[in-house]
Structure formats: structure tokens, C-alpha cells
Amino acid sequence: MTFTAEPSAHVTSAGRPVGTEAIAAPRTDESALAVGDLRMFIIHREDRFGIRLRDLKSPMREQFKGLRYLPIRPDYRIRARFVPYNPPHTVAVPNVLGQTPKMESPGYVTFTLGGKPFRLEPVYEDEEKKDLFFIFKDTTSRDATYPAGRFLHAELPKDGVVTIDFNKAYNPPCAFTDFATCPLPRKENQLPIRIEAGELAYHGRVR
DSSP, X not given: OEEEOOTTXXXXXXXXXOSEEXXXXXXXTTTSEEETTEEEEEEEETTEEEEEEXXXXXXXXXXXXXXXXXXXXXXXXXXXXXXXXXXXXXXXXXXXXXXXXXXEEEEEEEEEETTEEEEEOOBOSSTTOOSXXXXXXXXXXXXXXXXXXEEEEEOOOBTTEEEEEGGGXXXXXXXXXXXXXXXXXXXXXXXXXXXXOSBOOOOOOOO
């Protein structure tokens, strides 16, 4: 894919002028195409490409209301048993575009909460496989947390154990903008309990 700047436009990337150059997804903040306060990225979602545009002076940034969290609760920091898949599974993860891209899952975790057993299946977020990425939903989504679900990262298993800290659960980008392409929790990761920890729903969106 090639980008050609209008001759009268002042387009830069990593601080250098851009005329015509090949571009690919993903691009980092440093290598984004910049025009004034605008930053442009190429994104790739299965068979579709798009341009993600960030406005450093957007009303969303100017009027950001801050984040809200539930009180920290030590009982939501859980040692879970990790059960590996051999070999790792490829799972279809739905997203807000209606697609079901494939992601690699190395196994699943089991844990007890409120005296009841539960299971969650993480995936690797990217090819680095540096941690476990949980896309989950619980019943606080009905009245307190983001309705579509939340994200959570955990360190890779050690001696068959994964520490899951629900106090670090956070909202996906689509909680803040209609233009994100967030993955959604699979049915297996929709818990029938309230996880009263982590980030609350954001109510300061500017449309």
C-alpha cells in the first residue's frame, strides 16, 4: 500500500517529510503519518484495511472526564490453575465489526470465587506472546461496568499457576469511541457472577 501526500500538504512521519512511501499495518505512534494535530495509521482487520485517524485536539481529549474504578479488593486477586492445550488451540474471537478473527489460546485457567468454580480462556494478544490476554464479561456489565465486557492481562503461567487480578480489569477502546474495532468476549468467557473490581463504565463520551 502506498501513500502519496498532496504537494501542498505538510505530512511527516517520525519527524521527517513524507512525499510518497509504502505503508503497512501496524504503525507505531512514532511512525504515524502526521498532519498538524492529526495522526493517521493503517489498521488491518482480517480482509479489511482502514485508516485510523487521531485528532490530538479532539473534544474527547479536551473534555476527558477521567476514569473511575471500583474499590480495590484483595479477594479479587486470585491464584488460578493453568491447564495447557497441547498443541495450543486456535479460537475464533468475535469483534464489533461482525468478524471472527482467529487468535491463539495456549490453554485455560480454573479458579474458585465465592465458593464456586469458574473457567476463563485467555489468548495471546500478539505474536510476542508476552502475557495472557483475557477478554471477559460478568454481570456487573448490566449496571456498573462497560456492557460489552472488559480486558485483563496476566503474566504467563509459572509452575502451572496464573495470578489473575480483577482489580486491573479495564475497558476496551470501544468504551470511549464508536470507531474502535474491539474484540468481544466469547460465550465461554461470559461469567454468571459479579466481578466487583476494576474499571467502571465511562460516562463522559463526546459524540
